[in-house]
Amino acid sequence: MMTLQENKTKIFNQVAQATIEAGRPQNSVTVVAVTKYVDSEVARALVDIGVTHIGENRVDKFLDKYQALKDYDLTWHLIGTLQRRKVKDVINYVDYFHALDSVKLAAEIQKRAEHPVKCFLQVNISGEESKHGFSPEEVEDALAQMADFDKVELVGLMTMAPIAATEKEIADIFSKTNLLRQQLADKKMKYMPFSELSMGMSGDYKIAIQNGSTFVRIGTSFFK
Numbered sequence: 402m403m404t405l406q407e408n409k410t411k412i413f414n415q416v417a418q419a420t421i422e423a424g425r426p427q428n429s430v431t432v433v434a435v436t437k438y439v440d441s442e443v444a445r446a447l448v449d450i451g452v453t454h455i456g457e458n459r460v461d462k463f464l465d466k467y468q469a470l471k472d473y474d475l476t477w478h479l480i481g482t483l484q485r486r487k488v489k490d491v492i493n494y495v496d497y498f499h500a501l502d503s504v505k506l507a508a509e510i511q512k513r514a515e516h517p518v519k520c521f522l523q524v525n526i527s528g529e530e531s532k533h534g535f536s537p538e539e540v541e542d543a544l545a546q547m548a549d550f551d552k553v554e555l556v557g558l559m560t561m562a563p564i565a566a567t568e569k570e571i572a573d574i575f576s577k578t579n580l581l582r583q584q585l586a587d588k589k590m591k592y593m594p595f596s597e598l599s600m601g602m603s604g605d606y607k608i609a610i611q612n613g614s615t616f617v618r619i620g621t622s623f624f625k
């Protein structure tokens with residue numbers, strides 16, 4: 402059992418190292434610390450050692466952490482599936498929403514948000530049935546339907562690799578996601594900068610950084 406400080410140092414060093422090895426600019430990858438495994442006091446301990454990006458995958462736990470830590474200057478990430486009926490409870494505390502997976506959900510965000518919310522469109526590149534997200538073929542039509550949503554700022558794409566995938570398969574999924582992001586960014590649509598990629602968790606963040614990820618979502622490695 403290592404301390405939080407040791408884990409944090411190791412993760413940030415490895416992310417920096419992977420960024421350099423990928424030939425990318427320093428600090429071009431943001432570490433989102435996923436606190437879903439721990440309570441608010443452990444999350445506070447992370448903040449006290451310098452973590453500033455906090456991620457939660459469920460609305461109730463997001464709100465718990467937000468309430469406990471709202472006096473700190475943090476960036477808040479909702480990384481998991483969001484039901485439409487819960488949008489109004491949470492969306493105005495969210496800086497980045499990583500799991501936009503339907504046009505209907507985008508319409509609800511448009512209706513409830515008081516500020517533009519930075520959103521990642523979730524794509525399901527592997528075609529795995531259990532995964533949420535748009536297939537690459539659906540993306541263009543969906544974007545056309547979201548074109549006038551000024552509260553839904555589409556900063557880029559988010560994806561997850563299947564649990565059983567090999568390193569080669571994971572790299573393939575991440576590189577395809579980056580290619581798709583680039584194609585969409587080239588269209589230069591309103592409210593859709595598409596400059597970011599949310600890819601990579603504890604087990605695969607190095608592969609994600611090699612393939613252009615700008616936000617890695619790391620939980621387990623902080624708390625083991």
Ligand SMILES: *Cc1c(COP(=O)(O)O)cnc(C)c1O
Pocket residue numbers: 435437458480481602603604618619620621622
């Ligand atoms: C839990 C979770 C993570 C973090 O996964 P670890 O393997 O614990 O690093 C990342 N993204 C999402 C959407 C999650 O739910």
